[in-house]
Amino acid sequence: MALEVPQSVLDALTDVDMPRLPAEGPASETIAVSGLEMPLYRASCVVVGSGAAGLRAAVEAKRRGVDVLVLSQSAWGGTSACSGSDKQTLHTANTANAGDNFAAMARALRAGGAMDEDTAYVEAVGSARMMASLQYLGLPLPQDRLGGTLRYQTDHDEVGRATSCGPRTSRLMVKVLAEEAIRLGVPILNHTTVVQVLVVGTGGERRVAGVLALRTADRSEANPLGLAVFQSDTVVLAAGGPGELYRDSVYPNGCFGSLGLALEAGIDLVNLTESQFGIGTRREGFPWNLSGTYVQVIPHIYSVDAAGIEHHFLADYYRTTQELASNVFRKGYQWPFHATRMLDFGSSLVDLAIFRESAAGRRVFMDFLRNPLPVGDDLPFSLDRLDDDVRRYLVNAGADQALPIDRLRHMNPLAIELYRRYKIDVAREPLDFAVNNQHMNGGIMVDIWGQTSLPGCYAAGEAAGTHGVTRPGGAALNAGQVFGTRVAEHLAARSHPASGDVGAASFRNAVGKALDGVRSTLRSESPLSVRGVRAEVQGRMSDKAGMICEATGVGAALDEARSLNARIRAEGIAYDRPAEAGRALQWRQMALASEAVLTALDHFVRAGGGSRGARAICDRDGECLPSARIGALDDCRFRKERAEHRREQIVVVMDGTGMAVSTRANRTFDESARSFFERDWPDWLTGRVFSSGDHRAGGR
Ligand SMILES: Cc1cc2nc3c(=O)[nH]c(=O)nc-3n(C[C@H](O)[C@H](O)[C@H](O)COP(=O)(O)OP(=O)(O)OC[C@H]3O[C@@H](n4cnc5c(N)ncnc54)[C@H](O)[C@@H]3O)c2cc1C
Numbered sequence: 242m243a244l245e246v247p248q249s250v251l252d253a254l255t256d257v258d259m260p261r262l263p264a265e266g267p268a269s270e271t272i273a274v275s276g277l278e279m280p281l282y283r284a285s286c287v288v289v290g291s292g293a294a295g296l297r298a299a300v301e302a303k304r305r306g307v308d309v310l311v312l313s314q315s316a317w318g319g320t321s322a323c324s325g326s327d328k329q330t331l332h333t334a335n336t337a338n339a340g341d342n343f344a345a346m347a348r349a350l351r352a353g354g355a356m357d358e359d360t361a362y363v364e365a366v367g368s369a370r371m372m373a374s375l376q377y378l379g380l381p382l383p384q385d386r387l388g389g390t391l392r393y394q395t396d397h398d399e400v401g402r403a404t405s406c407g408p409r410t411s412r413l414m415v416k417v418l419a420e421e422a423i424r425l426g427v428p429i430l431n432h433t434t435v436v437q438v439l440v441v442g443t444g445g446e447r448r449v450a451g452v453l454a455l456r457t458a459d460r461s462e463a464n465p466l467g468l469a470v471f472q473s474d475t476v477v478l479a480a481g482g483p484g485e486l487y488r489d490s491v492y493p494n495g496c497f498g499s500l501g502l503a504l505e506a507g508i509d510l511v512n513l514t515e516s517q518f519g520i521g522t523r524r525e526g527f528p529w530n531l532s533g534t535y536v537q538v539i540p541h542i543y544s545v546d547a548a549g550i551e552h553h554f555l556a557d558y559y560r561t562t563q564e565l566a567s568n569v570f571r572k573g574y575q576w577p578f579h580a581t582r583m584l585d586f587g588s589s590l591v592d593l594a595i596f597r598e599s600a601a602g603r604r605v606f607m608d609f610l611r612n613p614l615p616v617g618d619d620l621p622f623s624l625d626r627l628d629d630d631v632r633r634y635l636v637n638a639g640a641d642q643a644l645p646i647d648r649l650r651h652m653n654p655l656a657i658e659l660y661r662r663y664k665i666d667v668a669r670e671p672l673d674f675a676v677n678n679q680h681m682n683g684g685i686m687v688d689i690w691g692q693t694s695l696p697g698c699y700a701a702g703e704a705a706g707t708h709g710v711t712r713p714g715g716a717a718l719n720a721g722q723v724f725g726t727r728v729a730e731h732l733a734a735r736s737h738p739a740s741g742d743v744g745a746a747s748f749r750n751a752v753g754k755a756l757d758g759v760r761s762t763l764r765s766e767s768p769l770s771v772r773g774v775r776a777e778v779q780g781r782m783s784d785k786a787g788m789i790c791e792a793t794g795v796g797a798a799l800d801e802a803r804s805l806n807a808r809i810r811a812e813g814i815a816y817d818r819p820a821e822a823g824r825a826l827q828w829r830q831m832a833l834a835s836e837a838v839l840t841a842l843d844h845f846v847r848a849g850g851g852s853r854g855a856r857a858i859c860d861r862d863g864e865c866l867p868s869a870r871i872g873a874l875d876d877c878r879f880r881k882e883r884a885e886h887r888r889e890q891i892v893v894v895m896d897g898t899g900m901a902v903s904t905r906a907n908r909t910f911d912e913s914a915r916s917f918f919e920r921d922w923p924d925w926l927t928g929r930v931f932s933s934g935d936h937r938a939g940g941r
Pocket residue numbers: 289290291292293294295312313314315316317318319320321322324325326328329330331332411433434435436479480481482491492493496497498499521528529530679680701702703704714715716717718719721
């Protein structure tokens with residue numbers, strides 16, 4: 242961006258207006274269960290969530306003639322609409338230069354292990370189509386004169402498959418998909434929080450029958466919580482990630498996801514041990530990732546203690562100014578914390594150092610008005626004294642300006658503009674930041690069509706646990722689009738109009754059971770409050786199951802999580818007003834999700850599981866010892882990853898009031914197998930292509 246970019250262009254890419262939702266019509270029917278008359282809505286398919294994944298599923302289903310309804314806690318809430326980074330990334334097959342190889346891309350997607358090989362290929366091969374269709378809907382991805390998409394390299398990406406519309410890529414995706422949904426007449430019911438998945442049948446006959454929700458628009462004197470019943474043959478869970486799980490989090494406020502909903506419906510979850518942690522500004526202010534150019538311009542990073550004294554703490558970790566500066570730069574495309582990068586003075590020492598400063602009660606800042614200070618008596622910072630890869634990048638980018646802020650203005654003015662919108666001017670003041678939880682790689686277990694272990698119920702987007710231990714930056718948004726489309730293709734091929742008999746005893750039983758669950762939790766006299774449950778769950782997760790995790794502490798954390806859930810079952814959660822009722826139910830589910838994550842982690846650690854992805858399993862007997870300039874970091878000695886754990890995934894499912902845990906092998910994919918037109922065409926023509934074959938969700 243050597244040319245000055247007009248303000249109007251910066252505005253359009255950072256301040257993205259969302260479309261107006263059409264007025265919602267009331268339900269035309271009611272259903273009376275357990276003495277309560279509630280509105281009843283029917284559709285062939287209910288999509289839970291209006292993020293990029295949910296809207297993609299809804300739009301694709303509607304285009305195929307499915308009568309689909311979107312329910313959303315907050316139409317433009319969630320991570321797609323409200324999160325991002327300097328250049329929020331979409332990871333797709335590279336269309337620039339010589340094109341790509343889908344098999345190679347699939348290998349890159351699953352490189353960290355614990356990922357189904359067929360899923361990786363599905364995401365790779367589907368990426369080209371998902372990108373082209375977003376462009377068709379108007380997503381302004383940057384191109385060169387010849388139509389190639391502009392690309393760059395992001396984390397866990399050795400090829401350069403990343404592209405971006407700027408800081409707000411995913412919000413722009415939501416915008417174009419929402420406009421399409423509105424154009425197609427898909428009803429989007431806002432302020433509608435799903436609190437229970439309705440399940441009918443037993444054993445092999447179990448299937449989804451709809452959802453129970455709290456709807457602001459349906460509150461009345463007789464129905465103060467606004468309980469509403471949605472009857473549907475198919476349900477797509479696209480409620481995003483469990484952003485509220487950790488205290489230190491860069492998710493927007495109010496992201497609960499659907500792990501708890503799924504657990505209560507007896508749906509299998511997978512890879513819950515795998516999350517991402519990285520540097521960003523906290524959600525107490527304006528939550529945003531500090532990846533890419535924010536650190537590639539090499540700002541000075543320092544901390545301030547309670548007495549207001551500044552500390553150049555990174556100088557305790559790196560041996561030279563060049564090493565320090567080069568690793569701050571590398572955080573740009575090696576963004577999430579990775580245990581092995583703490584070794585050999587790698588870039589994750591930056592995360593560790595920041596984590597330790599925060600734990601010591603110091604606030605950490607990024608200052609774009611200063612270059613990094615020197616390490617001890619070493620030479621001062623110079624753009625001429627950087628590691629080769631770093632120097633080459635900055636030279637190619639033309640980033641030879643004297644100060645980080647000028648390099649940022651040159652490389653990515655949108656990054657400055659974005660914070661300005663939230664009243665933070667990084668050209669004037671340093672940025673207060675920390676290491677935060679950012680993404681759940683695991684989630685609801687699905688097959689190659691997004692089907693969960695509960696027939697009729699699908700999952701897409703961050704709700705689905707399709708990623709393995711690592712994922713290239715931008716792969717989350719890609720997965721949500723690819724699976725959103727495949728879910729719609731699958732359910733459209735199978736679905737039939739909602740014809741369920743409301744009077745059917747099994748459906749009414751399911752609604753009655755769901756109501757019992759609501760009533761048993763919402764108890765005004767309970768000693769447990771929403772605030773108390775939140776503080777306990779988040780504190781435990783950040784302190785005991787965060788990026789730095791003591792192997793010996795996991796078992797006790799699991800015991801505590803179990804006893805909190807036992808108390809919630811026995812005593813419920815108090816709530817003051819109808820608006821808090823939804824939160825109380827979501828915290829009940831988040832407490833369950835937390836127990837499920839700790840169950841998986843405890844299982845992993847007991848099985849000798851080591852440090853992988855974004856979590857270091859610290860252990861006095863660990864084989865790996867990170868070193869800093871000031872010496873070995875003995876308290877961060879960590880276990881090495883075990884190769885066999887890459888080949889399997891940990892599955893957790895609710896069994897009565899407890900959690901059952903098991904492992905299953907990754908599904909494989911034969912790269913040498915080729916499709917053959919005349920042989921395989923009939924499968925497409927007859928719809929046999931929609932059977933999962935060997936690519937089932939696994940589980941029981
Ligand atoms: C700071 C940050 C930066 C990121 N950067 C990138 C990036 O560069 N590239 C990338 O690929 N990924 C990135 N991610 C991850 C990515 O943004 C998310 O994985 C993705 O947006 C999730 O989309 P989704 O549609 O699954 O969920 P969301 O966008 O979170 O949408 C969830 C929807 O469900 C609704 N909902 C939730 N619970 C309920 C309920 N009970 N009932 C009804 N509705 C409900 C919400 O209101 C919302 O509409 C980033 C995430 C963060 C936090």
